[in-house]
Amino acid sequence: MLLRVNTQMWKQICALQHSPRCPIIGVQFRRKITQQAQQQPKIEWTTSIPTGKKDKDKITALGWFLLLIPVTTFGLGCWQVKRKIWKEQLIKDLHKQLHTAPVELPEDLRQLDAMEYQLVTLRGNFLHDKEMQMGPRSLIRPDGVETQGGLFSQRDTGNGYLIVTPFKVADRDDIVLVNRGWVSRKHVDPKSRAAGQLSHEVQLTAVVRKGETRPQFTPDHKGGHIYLYRDLPRMCADTNAAPVFLDAVYDENSPQNSPIGGQTRVTLRNDHLSYLVTWFSLSAATSYLWYRQIVKRIPF
Known part of the structure; x- marks a missing residue:
């Protein structure tokens, strides 16, 4: 009996809340429900930490x-x-x-360390008995064009060696190394170019060069008169020359089959x-x- 009375009272209260005749109770009830809903925290069922838009756009x-x-x-x-x-x-x-005007070879040869690619003039005699070959090398023609030649080339027109000869400077005790120029394979032997083996005093113009470090995969020089690169320390040790290397310039009046000068490469x-x-x-x-x-x- 008591449960029936409570149920009837609850129905009357609910009907009274939505009845236009009792607006005060309906408004208060809805206001209370709204306040309770606002006070309850909103639960987001997610496994990640929520971040705002500003946090997402921020560069760390x-x-x-x-x-x-x-x-x-x-x-x-x-x-x-x-x-x-x-x-x-x-x-x-x-x-x-x-292509600038040459200067005299300085008395102090150490000054040549700061004169690479400069032209110098000097007088003296070649020491042909200590001649060396460096190569194989391709020929640089007087017009500056380099012929195609290499280690495995068989063409005499493009493949040969550079003739490096000690040079005794006149009126001095200095001996320097002079790259006289390029010769083909068939003229590597000095007897095949006897006219170019000058025995008298000569004057020449040459370009100051420096030695080279051993290129990678290039074997070390262990003796002989054939060099693969400008191994200045060993060349000087074999000839008692000062550590000076000069490239002779091209001379159009040189004897036939003589080394062709002008083989300087700006490397x-x-x-x-x-x-x-x-x-x-x-x-x-x-x-x-x-x-x-x-x-x-x-x-x-």
């Missing part, structure tokens, strides 16, 4: 640190551009220096173009990856 310290990669590679590319301009200008200056590596392309390419690639991953957060 690691992201800014990774930006150093494209910035650094771009800076290295700019540096290689400057190096390329400097190297090209240096090569032009050296070629120009080869300066200029790989800066490939370097700058590499660095700028890396900068562009890493910049794209940084923008995609750090800024836009687009996964791969």
Whole structure:
């Protein structure tokens, strides 16, 4: 009986709440329900930590640190551009220096260390009994064109050796090494070019050169008179010459089959173009990856 009375009272209360005749009770009830709903915390059923939009767009310290990669590679590319301009200008200056007026061979031969590719004049006699060959080498013609020749070439017109001969400077006790020029394979033997083996005092103009370090995979010189590169210490030890190497210039009046002078090569590596392309390419690639991953957060 009691349960029936309570049920009837509850129905009357519910009907009274929605009745237009009792607006006060309905409004108060709805207000109380709304307040309770606002006080209850909203539960999000998720396994991740909720973050706001600003947190998602924010670049972390690691992201800014990774930006150093494209910035650094771009800076290295700019540096290689400057190096390329400097190297090209240096090569032009050296070629120009080869056509300047020659100077007398200095009394102090140590001054030649700072005179590479400069022209000097000197008088004296060749010591043909200590002649050496360096090669094989291709011929540089007087017009500057280099013939095709190498170690396995059999063409006498393009393959041969450079004749390096000690030179006793007149009125001095100094002996220097002079690269007289290029001869073909069939004229490597001095007897085949006897007219060019000058025994009297001569005056010549030559280009100051320095020694070379042993190229990679090139065997070391262990003796003999054939050299693969300008091994100045060993050449000087074999001939008692000072550590001075000179390239004789081209002489159109030299005897037939004599060594052909003018075989100076301006050997300066200029790989800066490939370097700058590499660095700028890396900068562009890493910049794209940084923008995609750090800024836009687009996964791969």
